[in-house]
Amino acid sequence: TDDCGNVATPVTITYTWTVDTEKPVITLLGDTEVSVCLGDDYTDAGATALDSCSGVLTPTVAGEVNTAVTGTYTLTYTVTDGCGNAANAVTRSVVVHPLPEPVISGPEVVCPASATVFSAPEGMVSYLWSVEGATISGTNTGASVMVVAGTECSSTFALNLTVTSPFGCSGITSQTVTVNVAHDFTMPEDDGLIIACASELAEPEWPEIRDACGALLTPAAPVIGTTPGCEGDVTYEYVYTDCAGHVHTWTYTYTIEVEPFASITPTTDVVACVDDIVVPTPPVVKDNCGNLL
Numbered sequence: 001t002d003d004c005g006n007v008a009t010p011v012t013i014t015y016t017w018t019v020d021t022e023k024p025v026i027t028l029l030g031d032t033e034v035s036v037c038l039g040d041d042y043t044d045a046g047a048t049a050l051d052s053c054s055g056v057l058t059p060t061v062a063g064e065v066n067t068a069v070t071g072t073y074t075l076t077y078t079v080t081d082g083c084g085n086a087a088n089a090v091t092r093s094v095v096v097h098p099l100p101e102p103v104i105s106g107p108e109v110v111c112p113a114s115a116t117v118f119s120a121p122e123g124m125v126s127y128l129w130s131v132e133g134a135t136i137s138g139t140n141t142g143a144s145v146m147v148v149a150g151t152e153c154s155s156t157f158a159l160n161l162t163v164t165s166p167f168g169c170s171g172i173t174s175q176t177v178t179v180n181v182a183h184d185f186t187m188p189e190d191d192g193l194i195i196a197c198a199s200e201l202a203e204p205e206w207p208e209i210r211d212a213c214g215a216l217l218t219p220a221a222p223v224i225g226t227t228p229g230c231e232g233d234v235t236y237e238y239v240y241t242d243c244a245g246h247v248h249t250w251t252y253t254y255t256i257e258v259e260p261f262a263s264i265t266p267t268t269d270v271v272a273c274v275d276d277i278v279v280p281t282p283p284v285v286k287d288n289c290g291n292l293l
């Protein structure tokens with residue numbers, strides 16, 4: 001009604017609205033389960049949300065991942081639209097895996113120039129071997145490796161191994177191996193011979209000796225004993241030494257036993273008078289070895 005009392009024709013306006021009761025939907029970016037290695041950096045891929053009224057929303061994440069400690073960590077993503085509708089929470093599991101701790105299986109001492117197989121635990125997705133001071137024969141990417149040692153005794157080589165677990169975590173280890181003859185070698189019994197004369201002395205045939213690794217040992221020049229004037233022993237001593245310093249002596253003994261020389265046949269002479277007797281000339285006599293007596 002205006003100031004003059006004129007009444008307007010009534011007009012009806014109808015307002016219609018829809019109450020928003022639909023929840024937003026959260027979508028993870030990345031996988032629902034993520035594997036990381038101990039000590040690695042972790043950056044979460046995050047999540048996004050879509051609402052029928054509010055459009056794209058950014059969810060809030062609760063939880064944390066400590067890559068310094070192994071275990072399974074849960075991250076929970078939530079969001080609420082402008083009408084107070086809360087989305088169904090979505091979670092992601094982050095598993096922090098331990099680093100593999102490989103152990104090299106093999107001897108701590110090997111023979112010079114030997115070929116030895118060393119092995120690592122099964123179940124890794126990759127292996128990488130390397131060596132310092134020796135040589136790898138064949139592949140260096142398997143669960144085992146063959147290493148050829150050097151020829152120098154009392155030396156060492158370093159065998160290194162890097163493995164990768166099925167979760168992509170790497171572990172490194174190293175082993176120092178000694179190159180040496182670990183065990184002493186054995187010697188045969190001493191030998192000898194009985195001879196009648198010193199002229200029969202001759203250097204004997206020394207025995208073939210091998211060290212504990214099978215390497216042939218050559219003795220030093222023999223130490224020869226003094227030849228006696230008549231009967232007695234003459235020794236030939238051969239010293240064998242392996243590269244680890246094991247030392248043994250083999251002795252060959254000649255025993256000189258002089259045999260009796262031939263008997264002297266007596267001679268006679270007939271003289272007429274005592275004055276005809278003269279000192280006879282002694283016969284030439286040699287011992288059994290031909291030495292003039």
